[in-house]
Amino acid sequence: MDFKQYWSARQKKVEAALNKALPSSSTKPSTIHKAMRYSLFAGGKRLRPIITLAAAEVINGKYDNALAAACAVECIHTYSLIHDDLPCMDNDDLRRGKPTSHKVFGEGMAVLAGDALLTIAFEIVAATRPTARYNAADYVKEVAYAGGSLGLIAGQVADLEGEGKKTTPAQLRYIHERKTAALITSSIRLGAMSSNATEKQLASLTEFGQNLGLAFQVIDDILDITQTSEQLGKSAGKDLKAQKSTYPSVLGLKKAEAEAARLTARASAALKPFGKNAEPLELIADFLLNRKN
C-alpha cells in the first residue's frame, strides 16, 4: 500500500465534501461564510477526517458513508482552534503561518465563525445514513460527547484553569485525554459506526483511538522542545514560553518518550483483532507517531 497515495486520495475526497457541505463564500451574509471557509481551508492535514474514513474501511472496506462524519469532526476541530486562538483564550496571532480568524475578521466575527462551524457539524453528521446498529441520534450523541463539556471543552477548561500552576501527571493526562484524545477517538468511532461496526469492533477501535490520541499529544509535546522551528514549520518552544504543562515538563523528556512508546504499543495491540484489514489505521498510526513535525 502506497501510504502517500492513500492519504492524498482521501484528503481530496474530504476537501471536496467539505466544500460541498459549507455554504459558498458569496452566500449572504458573506462575511460569516468567508470566515468559516478561511479557517476550514487553511491547509490542515485533515488527520481527523482521514482516520474517520480509515476506521470505516477497517470495518467493511468502504468509506462513503463516513464522509459526512469526517467533515463534521473537521468542523469541530476547526471551531475549537478558532475559539482557542481568541485573545481571551490562548491569544494566538498565527495558525499554520496565517493570521488567525480574529486577526482577519475581528473578534466578534471569529466567535461567530466558531459557533457556526460547531452548529453545522451537527447538521452534517446527522445526514449520515443509518446502519442496522446506529442512527442519527447515535452519531449526534458521539459528536456532542467528544466536543462537549465532558470532552474537548473540559480539556480547554482544565487547560485554562491550570495556566501558571503546577500540574500533576494525572491532571496533565486529564487535559490531554479531553483536549486531544476525545475527538480523535470519536473520529474513529464515527467511522466505525457509519460502517455498522459490532459492539466488539467498536470497543477495540475505541481502545486504539484513546491510546493513539494520547500518544499523538505526548509526541506533540516532545517535538515542541526537541525540534527547531524550521523542522516543525511552526514556532518551537511555544509551550515552554506559554508556561504550559506538557509531558516533558511534568515527567521529563526520557519518561515522556517512554510513555509515548507505551501508548503506541497499546494502540497497536488494539488493532490485532482486525488482522490485515487494519493496515490503513496502522500506517496512519506509524506516520503520526514517528513524525518529526
Next chain:
Amino acid sequence: MDFKQYWSARQKKVEAALNKALPSSSTKPSTIHKAMRYSLFAGGKRLRPIITLAAAEVINGKYDNALAAACAVECIHTYSLIHDDLPCMDNDDLRRGKPTSHKVFGEGMAVLAGDALLTIAFEIVAATRPTARYNAADYVKEVAYAGGSLGLIAGQVADLEGEGKKTTPAQLRYIHERKTAALITSSIRLGAMSSNATEKQLASLTEFGQNLGLAFQVIDDILDITQTSEQLGKSAGKDLKAQKSTYPSVLGLKKAEAEAARLTARASAALKPFGKNAEPLELIADFLLNRKN
C-alpha cells in the same frame, strides 16, 4: 383556560427537564457546569420552550415528547445571549439584573460556556423520540438551521456589521427575521414535529411562528422607547443609546405599531385551521403581543 396556571405548570416542567439534562454543578470540571447553569437558570421566562410545548399540544394535546426539544431551544437561546453579551460583541455587563457570564467567570470561560450549551442542545434534541414522520436527523437539522449561519448567526452578523450604519427597512427585517424569528419559528416547528404534525399543519404553524417572532421583536423595539426602565424591569432606551436600528427608528413609531398589528393579525390567521385546539398558542401570542415589558 387559566393562562397563568397554564404557563407556570409548563415552566416548572421545563425547569425540571433542564435541570435533569445538564450535568450537575459539581460534575468535573465544575467551573464550566457552574457557568452553563448560571446563565441557563438566571430567571428566564422560558418563552421559547413553552411555545414548543404549546405547539405540540395544538397537534395532539400532549407535550411529553416535546420536552427535549423545548430544553434544546432554551440552551440555544442562552448560548446566544452569553456570546452576544461578550465585550467583542454587545459588551453587556448585566442581563436580567445579574452580571453577565464573562463578568462572573471571565471571557474565556464565557466563550466555553456558550460553546458547551450549543453543543449539549444537539445532544438533547437528538434524544427526542422519532414519530412516524420525523426522526433525530430532522430535529437536529431544524435546530442547526435556526441557530446556524443562515439563521440566528446570520442575524448577529448583520447586526454587528450594521452598527452605526443607516439601515433600510428591508435590512432591519432581515436581521430581526434571523436574530429573533428564526429560533421562535423553529421552537414551534420542533414541538409540532415531535407530535407528528402533517406537512400542512407544520406549514400553518411555521407561518404563525414567523409572524409571531417578527411581531415579538417589533414590539420589543417599541417598548424600548415607549416604556420607562421601571416598567420594563431593564434599562429602557438601550437600543437608542447603542445606536441600534430598530423598527421605530427606521419606520417611525406609528408605522412600527401598524407593522406589529399587521404581523399579529397574520399570526392569528395562520392558527385558523386548528380551531379551538389552538387556544394555548393564541393565548401565548396575545400575552406576548400585548405585554408592556
